[in-house]
Amino acid sequence: MEFEDLKRVPHSLEAEQSILGALMVDSHCMEELVSILKPEHFYVEKYGRVYSEILKMHLADEQIDFVTVLNQVIAAGIYEEAEAKQLLYDMASSVPSTKNVPVYAKIVAEKANLRRLITICDEITDACYAQNEETQTILDMAEAKIFEIRNQQTNTTMVELKSALQESFMNVSKIAQDRDAFAGLQTNFRDLDRVLSGLGKSDLILLAARPGLGKTSLALNIAQNIGLQGKTVAIFSLEMSNEQLANRLLASHSGVDNKKFRTGELTSNEWVRLGQSASTLSNTKVYLDDSPGITVGQMKAKLRRLPSLDLIIVDYLQLMSSDIRTNSRQEAVSEISRGMKLLAKEFNVPVLCLSQLSRASEKREGDHRPMPSDLRESGSIEQDADAILFLYNDAIYNKETANPNKIELIIAKNRHGPTETVYLSWNNTLTKFGNYKAKKDAIPLPDDAPPV
Numbered sequence: 001m002e003f004e005d006l007k008r009v010p011h012s013l014e015a016e017q018s019i020l021g022a023l024m025v026d027s028h029c030m031e032e033l034v035s036i037l038k039p040e041h042f043y044v045e046k047y048g049r050v051y052s053e054i055l056k057m058h059l060a061d062e063q064i065d066f067v068t069v070l071n072q073v074i075a076a077g078i079y080e081e082a083e084a085k086q087l088l089y090d091m092a093s094s095v096p097s098t099k100n101v102p103v104y105a106k107i108v109a110e111k112a113n114l115r116r117l118i119t120i121c122d123e124i125t126d127a128c129y130a131q132n133e134e135t136q137t138i139l140d141m142a143e144a145k146i147f148e149i150r151n152q153q154t155n156t157t158m159v160e161l162k163s164a165l166q167e168s169f170m171n172v173s174k175i176a177q178d179r180d181a182f183a184g185l186q187t188n189f190r191d192l193d194r195v196l197s198g199l200g201k202s203d204l205i206l207l208a209a210r211p212g213l214g215k216t217s218l219a220l221n222i223a224q225n226i227g228l229q230g231k232t233v234a235i236f237s238l239e240m241s242n243e244q245l246a247n248r249l250l251a252s253h254s255g256v257d258n259k260k261f262r263t264g265e266l267t268s269n270e271w272v273r274l275g276q277s278a279s280t281l282s283n284t285k286v287y288l289d290d291s292p293g294i295t296v297g298q299m300k301a302k303l304r305r306l307p308s309l310d311l312i313i314v315d316y317l318q319l320m321s322s323d324i325r326t327n328s329r330q331e332a333v334s335e336i337s338r339g340m341k342l343l344a345k346e347f348n349v350p351v352l353c354l355s356q357l358s359r360a361s362e363k364r365e366g367d368h369r370p371m372p373s374d375l376r377e378s379g380s381i382e383q384d385a386d387a388i389l390f391l392y393n394d395a396i397y398n399k400e401t402a403n404p405n406k407i408e409l410i411i412a413k414n415r416h417g418p419t420e421t422v423y424l425s426w427n428n429t430l431t432k433f434g435n436y437k438a439k440k441d442a443i444p445l446p447d448d449a450p451p452v
Contacts, residue, residue, distance in 0.1 A: 010114035011043030015104040020047060021091035022098040023054050027064035029101040030054070037105045041112040049078045066092050113149055120145045144297025185311055185350060188225040190435045191422035195411050196387060199311065199350035204341045204384055208355040208375060209391035210362070214407070215354050216240065217431040218391065219313050220248050222352065227284035231310035234287045234303060238319035242288045252432040253277040293321040296339030309349050314340065316354035334380040341384045355381065368397050372412055388413035406436060
């Protein structure tokens, strides 16, 4: 037989044949298979094609039996008529039990995963022998590919509303008893926390702006505020180096002009403040990674090595690379966006992902405030995000009337609550945002005031 020379490859011809035979005997079996089995799971390529044809018939709500499947298989050119008749008849007449179809499907899927693992191991072996990549890169690739298989095995089932309501009631009760323990991460930006109720677990929060408006600074301010609460923050920067990030964090916390980090012209008071801030920030659990063109899979590999995790920050989405080949950059960005949402769900922490905007908002007449459709290479970004935030400085377009230090943070999407525009104060010298106060409430501080 044509399979004799490949007996060592993990597969079960009996299970594959029993599945196809059962579907011709009882088409209702397909209801249990759609979420478990894919055509590529079949070891015998032609069996996979037959299953694919039956799946098409099921989705088209067509009658499925021996005769209809036979006609479909012949029409698709999978087998010649005589061979098809004999093969399908043997399959349909030798099914042990249609009740065991889910078990057969599980066997076929597991064998397919074993074959995939063998392929991955071969790829890893080839990469090791080639020695064209760094060891860490090969390890990251191996982890990403193996996790992909594990992730595909996840299969959820529908639950009764009654059960979901009970779980919901219990969760609300727990939150009521200990609000602090279940509240979203507090950014310390008062109005943002009020509207979003903090950064929620497993949420993908998108922060977008045109270049130079401070989205990296706001993300770092949030990271610093949350890190100082004893939380663990992982920052992936694809644009700035770890040293640049550290300088930004030091300037923001110490109140020392960011430009002086390049000149070294600091007063004695500034040196003291710098030392105090460095000591304070060194005790936080903030991790930096400036790997260029990192993929979601590589991020996961690095995040799994952290002892704990509360927040992931990515700067920025359009600079990331896709784990898989795509036909266009928009498809790649869409794939990355979906990966970021899955990343948030897998680690059960909020992911704050920065994104660039297209020039559409600048070309609009009148109001230049950004909107979700302005997201660069948007693809599925708008759909994947639980919250979308836009930074906007009206002083760029209305220099004579607008306050350049009053920044709008437009909450354009909020899956868990209202959309609203809140205001932040901006200190360009320190690359620092703060809670905005109207002039009548503002208290001026001396230039060398210690950090708050």
